[in-house]
Amino acid sequence: MKSDRLLSILLLLQTRGRVPARELAERLEVSVRTVYRDVESLSAAGVPVYAERGRHGGIELLAGFRTDVTGLTADESRALFVLAAQGAHAALGLDAAFGSALRKVMAALPAPHRPAAETASRRILVDATRWRGGPQPAVDLEVLRDAVFADRRLRLRYRHSGERQVRTYTVDPYGLVAKAGVWYLVADRRAEPRLFRADRVRSARLLDEPVRRRPGVELADAWEGLRR
Structure with a gap:
């Protein structure tokens, strides 16, 4: 956790320049x-960082120090930050990681593309829920997500409409799909x-057995067939 925090501080300083210590503490929850x-x-560790105390002080990197990753175009930068608006990561428990x-x-973007990326995240909003859909029941995706990422079979207790x-049911998951604000598990049964x-899903349990998918079938293929 400390190594992740150090990297977060480094990247925030690269992006923002001088940042007050209190703001860093609030962002990192320390x-x-x-x-x-x-x-x-x-x-x-050799990073040229220094702190200035006082009313106008803060923590800052020496001018010119950065980790620069080039090659992204302005449109590619916008596309990445539009993705941030979709919110599926929160339902999967990946909000902090995202x-x-x-x-x-943002820290790795070439400096000329950062304003476009920031603007995209503020100007584009993707809301996947339907109008007049009513409140959605709480969904615990943790076990389903773990099975999908670990390629394990699942034992489901399930109530049909x-x-x-x-x-x-014992099923072999391909993955999770969010459609119009509703999450679905795509899986094979027998x-x-x-x-x-x-x-x-009333309950779900990971089994010790590896998943048994049909050869050559990916999530997108299985979803397309079911959707049709």
Whole structure:
């Protein structure tokens, strides 16, 4: 966690220039004392960083020091930050990781493209929920997400629409799909493609067995067939 925090400080300083220690502390959810200790660690590692105390002080890198990754066009930069508006990462428990990734990308962008990327994130909003859809039931995607990323089979207790009975299935997941504000698990059951609405999953358990997908079939292929 400390190494991630040090990298976040470095990238924030590259992006913002001088930043007050209190602002860094609030962004990283640590104390101001911890920020100053982290600055000392960065300095000891050879990073040219210094702190100025006082009303107009702050923490800053020496001019010209940065990690520069070039090659992104202005439109590519915009595209990355439009992605930030979609919000699916929050439902998957990846909100903090996504925010950290965006800071790294922003710091790595060529300086002329940063204003375009920042503007895109403020001017484009993607809301995937339908009008008059009513409140959506809470959905716990943690186990489904873990199975998808770990390539493991799942044991589901599932209630179909219009039924009171809860059924049990062993499935082989391809992945998760968010469609119009609703999450679905795309999986095979006995080598046949099935679609499970996440808010109807009553419980889910990872099995020790590796997933058994049909050869050559990817999530997009399975979803397209089910969607049709």
